[in-house]
Amino acid sequence: MDLIVEGRGTFVGKHQGRLRVSRDGKTIAEAPVIHLEHVLIVDMGVSISSDAVRVCAEEGIPIHFLSGIGHVYAGVYADGLNGTVLSRRAQLAAYDRPVGVTLALTYIRAKLENQVSLLRYVGKYRKEAAPELFAEMTLVAAELRDALAELEALRSEAAAQGATIDAIRERTLSVEGRAAQRYWRVVGTLIPEALGWPGRETRGARDPFNSALNYGYGVLYSEVERALVLAGLDPYGGFLHTDRPGKPSLVLDAIEEFRQAVVDRAVIAFVNKGSALEQDEAGLLTEPTRRRLAEKVLERLEATDLYEGKRQALRIILQAQARHAATFLRGERAEYAPFVASW
Secondary structure: OEEEEOOOOEEEEEEOOEEEEEEOOEEEEEEEHHHOOEEEEOOOOOEEOHHHHHHHHHOOOOEEEEOOOOOEEEEEOOHHHHHOOHHHHHHHHHHHOHHHHHHHHHHHHHHHHHHHHHHHHHHOOOOOOOHHHHHHHHHHHHHHHHHHHHHHHHHHHHHHHOOOHHHHHHHHHHHHHHHHHHHHHHHOOOOOHHHOOOOOOOOOOOOHHHHHHHHHHHHHHHHHHHHHHHOOOOOOOOOOOOOOOOOOHHHHHHHHHOHHHHHHHHHHHHHHOOOOOOEOOOOOEOHHHHHHHHHHHHHHHHOEEEEOOEEEEHHHHHHHHHHHHHHHHOOOOOOOOOOOOOO
């Protein structure tokens, strides 16, 4: 289970094998440590005891802190998780080798294929009810397939030339960016007009739908970072996203594989089922809205999909993909196969 903590003045402590959440001396939630996967603190003004931190570290339960806009500003892990070095050595060495190019391009390939899968999933419910919209979605899916072909041609060219990721980054991002414009254009037709969506915006967005997406990505970010750390990888040593102090570039690379299946699908369903995206005077999502969004994203992570011949929870698939990336970088796996959600 996941423990989501919100509300100024809330305190998280340890009590007889449980984490207890209280406010004003009253218990508002408890979670048995033995069943706990993740602690997510989604508000300012929350306190946590050293005993709670210690038991989470000892049991391998990460604690992540999110801001009101979904930015993960801190993560707490057991210190021993940083003691794995073989995968990290291979990861850093791969930056200037073809294996780094392959991993980066595979992450983008997975993103494009999952965009197609999501459009197909949503489209099958509109084929009869909204034929014009279905035709538009079919056209965009075909355009995304063209982008995939362009990406494959770039991969073949890079392999033939022995190019590094620095040599092909700009062209790769161009393919990804043009595909994203097409994808988000059609997503805009799938949500209520009342939301007044201006198009996709990331940092600084104040409209409700973009704010919900950004917050959902923040929740997913914490899960991706956790998976990478448990796989022995350095969250800051990415390939497609450039190096910069404090920039978790590998998390930003790896999250691309799961954005659509986990967050986009959850948030689109959230608004289309009539759930309100409430905002405060500053244009930020309210605490209850952030909690509901976090719960929906975490529910999606527990949903199953076909993976390696059987149905498994998306959370398990995410962790498996992180481990596959580590073994691929170490040269123990011949290829890194992308996860593509079913539709």
